[in-house]
Amino acid sequence: MRLRFLLLTLFVFTLSFGQDKGTVTGTVIDKDMGNETLPFASVSIKGQPISANTDENGKYTLQVPAGSHVLVFAFLGYESAEVPFTITAGETKTINSDLKSTSVQLEDVVIERTVNREKETALLLEQKNAVAITQSIGAQEMSRKGVSDAEGAVTKVTGITKQQGEKNVFVRGLGDRYNSTTMNGLPLPSEDPMYKNISLEFFTSDIIKNIGVNKTFSSELYGDVAGANIDIISKEFTGDEFVAISVSSGVNTQTVDKEFYTIDGENWFGLSNKESNVNDLSKYSFENSLDPGKQSTQLNTGLAVTGGKRFDIGDNTLSMNLVAAMNNSYSYREGTVKQTGSTGALRQELDFKKYMYNVAQTLMGNFKYKYGESNSIALNSLYIHDNTQDLSNYFGFNGADAFEDDQEYIRRQQTNNNNLFVNQILAKTRITENLDLNTDVAYNMIRTSEPDRRSNNFIFRDGTYRPNSNSAGANERYFATMEEDDLAGRAVFTYNFNNDAKTKIDAGVNVRNTKRSFEAIIFNHRFANSEQVVDINNLSALFNQESLDNGVFQLQTGRASNQSSPEAFKPFWYDGTRTIYAGLANITHSFTPALTLS
Template identity: 40%
Template sequence: MKLRFLLLSLLFSAFAIAQTATVSGVILDKEMNNEPLPFANIMIKGTKTGTTTDENGKYTLKLKPGSYTLVIGFLGYDTKEIPFTVKANEKKVINYTLESNGVMLDDVVVIQTVSKEKESALLQEQQKAVEIKQSIGAEEISKKGISDVAAAVVKTTGITKQEGTGNIYVRGLGDRYNTTTMNGLPLPSNNAARKNISLDIFSTDIVEYIGIDKTFNYKNYGDFAGANIDIVSKNFKASSMLEIGTGFGMNSNAIGQDKFYQQDGPNFHGFGTEEIPNNPLGSYNFNTSWDKSAATPIDGSLFIRGGKSFNVGSNGKLSLFANASFDNGYKYNEGVSRGGVNVQGVAKRNLFKKSFDYQTNSNALLNINYKINSNHNIRINSMLINSSSQKHDEYNGVIDIFDSAPDGGGFIRRSTFDRTTLLINQLLGEHKLTERINFDWGVSYNMMKNVIPDRMQNIFVPLDNDNPTTSTLITSTLNQSDNHRYYQEMTDDEIAGNFNLSYKFGKNEDDKYKGKIIAGYSARYKEINFDATQFNFNILVPDSELPFIDLNNIDGFFNQNSIDLGYYNIQTFNGGLGSPNALKPQNFNGQQIISAGYGAIEYQFTPKLFVIAGFRSEFIIQDIKYTTALAPSGGKKNFDTMEYLPMLNAKYEVNEKQNLKLAASKTYTLPQFKERAPFQFEDVNQVYFGNPFLYNSTDYNVDVKWEYFPKNGEVISVTGFGKLIQNPINEVTVASATNDISWVNSGDKATGIGAELEFRKNLYTIEDSSNEKNSNLGFGLNISYLYTNQDLEPAKVIKETNGTINVAFTEKESRLTGASDLLINSDLSYNKSFSKDKSITATLAGNYFSDRISALGSYGKGNLVDSEVIALDFILKFKLNKNIGIGFSAKNLTDPTIERKQDIQNVVVDSYKKGRNFSLSMKYTF
């Protein structure tokens, strides 16, 4: 009887299964040009049967035969009800394209925005793309407590940041090999020393996501070998939103000082400046004090942001988004600082450094998006950034073992205020002219101004070198520039435009186009101007006649009375009072013009094989003129070149979750204006000067990648890559007593091969959609290994610089400067939702980079090498209710020693700890 019952049950179950019908389809997003819409809700009306679309917009439901109503919904979009009937064993396909309803509640705003910026959505885009690309979105940025773009990109595979700068290294390739854009349009540099703008001046508050392309794309400029980093600004699409927030924090080193010192002059907000005074050579007319002031080192931040959307006519929509923010921070570090280390390992300058640094960053952004209809869209972006750094550095010890405080007791003080103002203006358009033809364009006008107004430096030495610790101090008389005030101004104005026309062809059986032809033109015109004037306080009397210096009253010596008494006069590098060109600044200026045309074919050869073949040609002009202390009679260097840049991308879809990708390209690398200008930049322990004979390198790049997407929001990928760089440019220590640094085309070629691993996994997920109590534990890891090698040819350098730069490399071959062999980033994140409006997120993130060369050594002296660093951050965010959120961060918990050595001699030339940073923040959403 039991056996009969079991057989009947099995037969009934088999019959029931046989009677099951299947409903499936793809949901598209009309607001995103009919792209698949992930996470849309699919329900059978009047039942509990339902699902959500996957990252490709697909869904599947199992139903019994009958008549039903399919309900398709997504937050902020019109809900669609579709009646249908299915028969036994029928496979019914229901596809639909959702459209925004233009009316959303405030609590819907946040959820919808996050869904468009979340990690899973960006991974979906990465999976669909034929190109090899990476992105980090607003969700991940927020989860990891990242406040600026530089800190965001170093969380991705194969990228590190140079300590103390905004300089980014991608696969070991530094600033010169990378490019930075915003919404696809180029950005100017804010520093004469670098090609790219410092990414740390961009607040992540204005970022929707950051795209990182490590392979060349025909739409990008060819001055590229590392990565193009594209900052995509927020594009508001909801109904309305208003949010304010504030926070405070501290650095453990800074707060531990009895007094935090700053120079006189710059203000709290970082907008102030000092102009060169009237008659600076004839009398003492400087308004600011040489003496330092004290501040309370508590960091602060404040922001307000809001958005509003309006329906315009039956099909149009106007969206506005604005953001304004200010934040500041205090940092302190101390440690050894040495310079001029010789072959025997003796440092010509041996000091102990104390460094006080106060930084500000102000951002104002306005985005206007006008969706004329589903086929035409216009967007305006305008952004103002003001960033400042106020450094006050004090050094004690041996200034020069031969001439100045040879047994110690010397004192150097340098106070530097550095301010950058950047205005970005962009106008972009997207137009679907026909079903097959699209036209996209963008133009920009950017204005950048960087000033160092009134940098102050003093050097004081013991009157009695035999008793340096007890001797009184006097002003150094060794060099007239030992005590000076320095004024620098650099402007970089640029106009750029991109114009792109595409035509689809070759419909397949699914009524989709298999191919696309693209043609486009892009151009940029840059004008750069750099002026620098240094006022040297030239001592006129012997040491024995100089008054003693009180370090707490330096104004007591540098004043009009001392000039009247004949202690010193004031001169520039062009002379003093009475010299006709004394106030003429040292200057270099130049223009760079790049005019480019490009074309490409994108084609799907089979359901699994996609190929993009492109070609770009660029005509490049880079001219520079200069009049400097190293070239007082002036000079100019012009060059122009034509570059032909092919590229190929291919993707093979192994299955729905796995891809194989290939990328190959030819690119080039231009020298920068500062590197070509014979101008001398002086740090306390390092001097840099330009090489007007520099020329561009040629780069060949190839990447192969396997990627696997196990589940929504997860990825495992492995990438192998190789690069060949002809005539690479390197920083090199030239033949000089002070180990001056310049830039040269150091050899015929450099090669690099490496591998990258990326792993993102949800360790566990608990979902309770009925009560909205969800939890998730996620783990991320990326590892990059790089091997580089380059030949070093001193004869080539001497020949190409006409003997003006003399080098004798210590080694015959070397790694590339800036290249770490091993990079590791990892994070562990826990998210818990207690209800719809209450949640907690905790993230522990760490990173590591191995040793890397900063500058190549010569004449038996070792390379300057930055030692390995391990860092660890902890971020906690808590949403108390619908309106209030709080956050806590503890960064740089390991507080590693930042160290630079001169290898071979094994001498530490720089060493310090940054301290730990703690902050607490709160925001309120209306």
């Protein structure tokens, strides 16, 4: 009997105690991240040992005694928020809160909260909450997967591949012309005018914060994308001040001990003589020799110096991240080139040996000034110099000559010297509590040249080499330069409504103006006949002033056979201009956590 009375008393006490409590629930959002949910924030009752953390969706639930209380929301690096409330027994009350980041000083220690978008967890959370179908890979994931540059990173994304011999990636089978590349959301031109998109190999993990791949259309993208947009976010300085130096070396087993052909007039650093100094067709005054140099023991090398530092300027901060890198590599290929006619008859069969040297230098500086509440201005400067030297020797049947037993020897020496300068100013301004303005401007310059491309064609007949006299262009020297200036900008207003649906409106403009100019001059050698014997290892013995004076060949330009023509030294040229003005608008509204309309 006593046991029954005790159990009944405990039941009534527990029931009355439970009826004295209410339930507080709600969502905590990140005001600095466009009202995204804030996971793992602390929610507590002031002065009482009642607390909880928000889940991965920013939601929380607390059981609190009936009465008046103060609810405290906190997160490291954020301003805490206090909300007084009154609750009755059995009542369920919804209290939401938005937190914004701040700096908190505790005994000379400043704790600042920033979202590290190099980490996989932060990028996955952004991808989960994003409206557009975007896949991102950060510096942390790149390191884990053993990739060192943007090209290796994007190939880890589903639907993106890189084919051997192709410079750029394919997205869902679509190549260079169907994709676009941006840096911090602004257009990024290619360093090579032969391609629309820049080579992603230049963007190492020292430069990249993360890379986003957007395979769908969106209002902020230009309308020339059918495959995907690849957006490279440049790295900003975070953490402790540092300076790092890295050195690497390697060998290509195909080239390390090979007698390697090099182009005269080029050097290890890739500094080329860009211009022709020939202005008189009676003078053979080319600076570079047609005879290649030779070297052995080719080593691939790499050098990188990186550093970062932050300066406190009153309540504001200035951070900088600097990168300087140089890499070079040697490669060798050999094979056979074949060509058949419409009837299947063999027209060309040439064995070739190709010697290639590439060297690239990269300089990157990121300077970011943070001031006031959620305001910042950043300067990104990037310089890329890419120099490729390609010397190829071909020998075999070409089918172009009248003599059936003739064979042909072709030597091609080509240098592509490309320079890209990228300068960006990125400004973020908090106008009101709900209204933000992003203003970004980029000025890009491309300076490329093909200095003294040399092409020589000789007939192998009766055991000797002879000049090909069928065409003056069979022995050619070619000089070309291209300059491009690209100005791009955008301004986007973002208004966030104070509602549970996370409604926001983006509206703004995109502008772009590109100007390109190209010039090329060609020098040809018109041989009188094919009787002159040539030593292919000593072409300077034939291509010189003496042969020109003796009438062995005549020096011509691509426009005229003699310099008496007023067009003789006029270069081939073209100018081009591209202008884009575009407005953009986007409305995002979340009906439920699983349904968002944009």
